Amino acid sequence: MNVIPTKSKEHKVNTITEMCKLFQVSARTLRFYESKELLFPIRKGQHRLFTKSDRGRMKLIMQGKRFGFSLEEIRQLLNLYNFGDHRTRQIKQTYQLGLKRLSSMEEQKKELGMAIKDLKSQLELCKDLLLKRGADSRDL
Amino acid sequence: MNVIPTKSKEHKVNTITEMCKLFQVSARTLRFYESKELLFPIRKGQHRLFTKSDRGRMKLIMQGKRFGFSLEEIRQLLNLYNFGDHRTRQIKQTYQLGLKRLSSMEEQKKELGMAIKDLKSQLELCKDLLLKRGADSRDL
DNA sequence: TATTAATTTGACGTTTACGTCAAGTTTAAC
DNA sequence: GTTAAACTTGACGTAAACGTCAAATTAATA
Incomplete structure (x- = not known):
């Protein structure tokens, strides 16, 4: 062994x-x-x-x-996962960038949640119309 | 009036x-x-x-x-919000596409949640290192 | 009415994120 | 040892999503 x-x-x-x-x-x-x-x-x-x-x-x-995210945006963040071999100043910058990215992602998640809600209700409207027009509910 | x-x-x-x-x-x-x-x-x-x-x-x-999403993907979904003036068959298709888009967005939201968790913990590690290296905690 | 500001239609340029050959090199298999 | 498969480096091509510039037209204002 x-x-x-x-x-x-x-x-x-x-x-x-x-x-x-x-x-x-x-x-x-x-x-x-x-x-x-x-x-x-x-x-x-x-x-x-x-x-x-x-x-x-x-x-x-x-x-x-x-x-x-663009490849360039991604590249900048990747250093966050290899920070061992960088200088403190570099790491600090990456850290700050990471914080910004984090809040941007949290914002995006919130917006996504709202967009999902909107889409759901819109789909409901759409479904109602289809049923009114005599669509078979098993299709939907 | x-x-x-x-x-x-x-x-x-x-x-x-x-x-x-x-x-x-x-x-x-x-x-x-x-x-x-x-x-x-x-x-x-x-x-x-x-x-x-x-x-x-x-x-x-x-x-x-x-x-x-790409502009083309977006375009296809936009009909969902003007379905009044389309033929039933068209609306059905758009409806189906909307359902797919919905689940894709829900999936994305889940992934986003996990990515946020990862990023958070990685930022913690990074912060620890910076503090160990003598960074002023007020900077972070 | 003259002129200035806003808008229009092309047409070509640019950036991002790769795809698609072509021609040479290396490694693995026989 | 040679041949085929995998891999390499250019170099050029492409699609999406606009930017930029020119020349013409239209609308607003003095």
Whole structure:
């Protein structure tokens, strides 16, 4: 048995095609993200190897995109998850940015809640009209 | 006094610059949205006049954009708010699309909640580090 | 009525976020 | 050792969502 807990999952690296399958994106996308400094795969010769850090970053990237943030906005926040190796001043800035992002996301969630309510009531109106027009309720 | 309640707000029309101020967008944007059939301003001669319907649509457009939907996705849903003048078959389709959109928005809200939780805890870690490094807690 | 301000229609430019080849290199399999 | 599969770096293309500029028209105001 190993004295040092290896945590194979932690240290596992993925080839680019593995990453593609993992996150349902193209290789072009991953290379593009690297060129934009959102990912930092290590190199084995010429080839890329994606580490746990890259996997974590990709998760956040996908999440950010889902919520409508631009890649540049996402990039700035990613440092929040690797702050160990930065200077204090840098971390402070990232922290401040994180706070802003947090409140923006909380605001967005509130707005989303209201939009959902609106949409629901609108759908009700729509349904009523359809039923009045003789639609079969099983269709709706 | 008017026998027919005029509801001046309802029937008020806006020039393009008024709309720009109202929604903080450029005239180009409004014309672009018209060309994409998201807005249908009436014409007084050559000039555009935006009605209550356009104001309502713009509100939904801005909302949709905030949540990361494309203009085309938004356009399809906008019919949900003017369904009176469409054929039953059309309305049914829009209704179905609305249901899908609703569940997608609810899903997004859930994810947003989780992302907020993650971000919060990450910010805590970051804050701890900053304090350990001797940052003044009043800065954070 | 003259002129100024607001608006119009093109037409081309720009940014973001990738897609799509082409041509060369590396690694794995036989 | 060679061949096929995977991967690489350019370079150019594209769709969405506007921005920008020019030239013409229309409306408002003095």
